[in-house]
C-alpha cells in the first residue's frame with residue numbers, strides 16, 4: 702500500500718492516513734486530474750495519503766491533531782490539492798470543490 706501521488710515521500714510507519722479513490726465518477730475524475738494519470742492506468746485500489754488534502758477537507762482534523770481520533774475522515778466531496786507541499790499549482794482548480 703502506497704500513495705499514488707508521483708514523488709510523494711510517504712513511507713510506511715508515518716502518521717498519515719491513506720484514502721482510496723472515490724467511486725463517484727465526477728469526484729473520481731477530479732482526483733485523477735490531481736494525480737495527472739491516465740484513468741485507465743490507475744489500479745482499482747488507488748490510494749492517496751492525507752498529506753495531499755488541506756485541513757478543510759477533513760471532518761475531524763482537530764480531533765486527530767489533539768490525539769482523540771486516530772484516523773482522519775475525509776468529507777464526502779474532498780479532493781486532494783496539495784502536491785509535494787506546494788498548494789499553488791492546484792489551488793485555482795479546486796476552489797469550488799468543497800461547496
Ligand SMILES: [Zn+2]
Nearest residue numbers: 704709711750
Ligand atoms: Zn502522498
